[in-house]
Amino acid sequence: MADISLKLLSDFVSIQSVSTDPSRHSEILKAVEFLKKEIKSLGFEVNIYKKKGCPPLIIGIYRPASTKVSKVSARQVGIYAHYDVQPEDPVGKWGSPPFELTRRNGKLFGRGVADDKGHIIQIIEAIRRLVETRHASSLHNNIVLIFEGEEENASGNFEELINQARKDLENIDVFYILDMGMKAKNIPQIFYGLRGIIAGELKIKIGETDLHSGVYGNRVLNPVQIIAELLVKIKDGKTHQIKIPSFNDRVKEISQKEMEKSMPSFEVNGIKSGYTGDGTKTIIPCEATLKFSIRLVPNQKAKEIKKIVEDFIKNNLPKEVDFTLELSDGGDPFYTDFENPYSKKTAEILADVFKNKTYFNRSGGSIAAAEILQRVFAKPVILTGFTLDDCNIHAPNENIDCEMFEKGITALQKILRQ
Numbered sequence: 164m165a166d167i168s169l170k171l172l173s174d175f176v177s178i179q180s181v182s183t184d185p186s187r188h189s190e191i192l193k194a195v196e197f198l199k200k201e202i203k204s205l206g207f208e209v210n211i212y213k214k215k216g217c218p219p220l221i222i223g224i225y226r227p228a229s230t231k232v233s234k235v236s237a238r239q240v241g242i243y244a245h246y247d248v249q250p251e252d253p254v255g256k257w258g259s260p261p262f263e264l265t266r267r268n269g270k271l272f273g274r275g276v277a278d279d280k281g282h283i284i285q286i287i288e289a290i291r292r293l294v295e296t297r298h299a300s301s302l303h304n305n306i307v308l309i310f311e312g313e314e315e316n317a318s319g320n321f322e323e324l325i326n327q328a329r330k331d332l333e334n335i336d337v338f339y340i341l342d343m344g345m346k347a348k349n350i351p352q353i354f355y356g357l358r359g360i361i362a363g364e365l366k367i368k369i370g371e372t373d374l375h376s377g378v379y380g381n382r383v384l385n386p387v388q389i390i391a392e393l394l395v396k397i398k399d400g401k402t403h404q405i406k407i408p409s410f411n412d413r414v415k416e417i418s419q420k421e422m423e424k425s426m427p428s429f430e431v432n433g434i435k436s437g438y439t440g441d442g443t444k445t446i447i448p449c450e451a452t453l454k455f456s457i458r459l460v461p462n463q464k465a466k467e468i469k470k471i472v473e474d475f476i477k478n479n480l481p482k483e484v485d486f487t488l489e490l491s492d493g494g495d496p497f498y499t500d501f502e503n504p505y506s507k508k509t510a511e512i513l514a515d516v517f518k519n520k521t522y523f524n525r526s527g528g529s530i531a532a533a534e535i536l537q538r539v540f541a542k543p544v545i546l547t548g549f550t551l552d553d554c555n556i557h558a559p560n561e562n563i564d565c566e567m568f569e570k571g572i573t574a575l576q577k578i579l580r581q
């Protein structure tokens with residue numbers, strides 16, 4: 164790997180841009196400054212779009228010096244990636260400090276290297292190599308970089324920020340979303356479908372303080388028991404079917420093979436309550452918090468499902484408990500027609516660089532930006548990326564494969580020049 168991209172990735176990973184943690188907002192701003200400086204040094208104009216309390220959207224625009232050749236064939240290529248990362252917990256399970264880029268066994272480890280800082284550095288490095296060749300023809304396309312800072316926190320403000328940036332984006336011919344992985348090492352893939360997502364948090368409170376379980380047991384409601392009973396009503400633990408009435412009404416008829424990847428889902432992300440330290444503490448906890456996320460498939464609308472889930476939870480809690488329920492506005496599922504010339508050309512480039520056929524696939528993950536960019540600008544959206552299955556995104560020991568990182572840069576150079 165080129166030293167320059169390695170150094171850049173190392174500096175970028177050391178910035179703790181965790182968007183879900185308000186106490187690290189200053190790190191988000193540090194990441195913005197870092198990217199602004201790098202992109203500017205490549206000759207980009209940088210526009211930062213802000214909204215109070217939300218990570219800024221970075222737009223970088225490259226307009227090559229106009230030549231006769233470029234005027235005829237220049238395209239506007241938009242490239243999206245996100246600079247925020249997931250929290251590093253549980254820190255003890257990392258083999259090396261999460262915010263220190265570490266190399267071992269042909270892989271680079273660090274929070275964000277796969278999701279999605281590695282892709283950002285690949286994009287910057289690909290552009291740097293094209294710009295530094297100094298031939299007018301090496302980068303004749305207009306390039307528009309779209310770097311989001313709130314992807315790991317449900318992208319609630321992305322559409323509003325994109326609308327603020329509309330004049331920078333409205334002439335883009337094709338959008339690339341670099342936040343995905345390969346089918347296997349050296350086997351590229353392009354995604355044409357993603358699930359939508361809604362994130363939720365339910366807090367239940369039965370009193371001001373924990374109670375003695377011997378004295379009050381069986382006499383008061385236990386908030387964890389209430390959550391457990393609610394969860395059983397929401398989902399069948401064996402079939403994974405969501406049992407909330409009306410939830411599945413719009414689920415599109417899809418083939419068995421696709422269903423394995425693309426059924427809607429409801430998953431508990433965490434429960435916080437009571438005592439979980441060493442030894443015993445015989446209490447009835449006074450409160451409990453449940454965090455969960457719901458994935459949606461084509462035809463389901465986040466807004467509609469949000470209302471269905473909200474009503475169901477409210478109607479299925481004991482009348483006497485105090486609770487608060489928060490559900491994110493969520494993102495709709497994404498499905499695109501991949502029979503367009505840009506997808507075909509990209510598949511050819513990837514196949515050429517990795518020496519294997521490019522697969523077209525759906526993913527169970529969610530990237531709100533894909534659905535939003537497609538709906539707002541009505542242009543082809545191509546999702547791809549260079550991480551591998553064992554890259555541990557959102558988990559300890561997140562990593563990227565050095566060889567795929569380097570080849571990805573080569574592929575991006577060709578994609579930007581097409």
Ligand SMILES: [Zn+2]
Pocket residue numbers: 245278279314342
């Ligand atoms: Zn991501």
